[in-house]
Amino acid sequence: PLFQQATYLKSAPNLGSCPEDVGYEVAFAGRSNAGKSSALNVITSQKSLARTSKTPGRTQLINFFTCDEERSLVDLPGYGFAKVNINVKKAWEAGLAEYIEKRTALKGLILLMDCRLPPTDIDIVMLDWTKALDLPVHVLLTKADKLSKNQAQASLFKLQAMLKEQYPHATAQLFSSLKRQGLDQAWAKLEGWMNY
């Protein structure tokens, strides 16, 4: 099992500090509290892998987890920091844009969105960037257990309609870390991107 092998490798403040740009990488992004850490933990079957990324000092960094010699998962800094000043925010955006635009190993982006909330401005920015680069995106609509089955389906259909219209490079599914819902589908997407 590829993802169960994931181990923390390093944290990088910018593209220049990232590990060598080879192999296959899938990055995880989303606003703070969207459920990114929980999803990473469930996907890797590890209780606290993503806690590593949440330790003080690392939350604004690009965190690398090695799966095998040629494959890694990358935890991108969470966005939606009301209290951060504008210069920090700009630096963060520039760093993220640089990684997404220039990283050859990056084969796809997993975008975490709370299924109860509409996409945020920065979710849209991520979709626009990746569209321009033709980088595939897969949205995990997280915390699906918080809605009824019908409500969750409606939320998925609504997003899928928007993606079909404006972001054909992106796909979406429901996901619940709590119930391990959607795990097989998410694994299949990651393995496909990673040529595993």
Ligand code: GDP
């Ligand atoms: P991050 O900031 O995006 O890394 O989000 P976390 O993974 O830390 O989750 C934020 C909050 O949402 C925490 O209180 C989690 O327990 C909760 N949460 C995350 N995933 C789920 C889920 O699938 N179902 C439910 N009910 N709560 C979740």
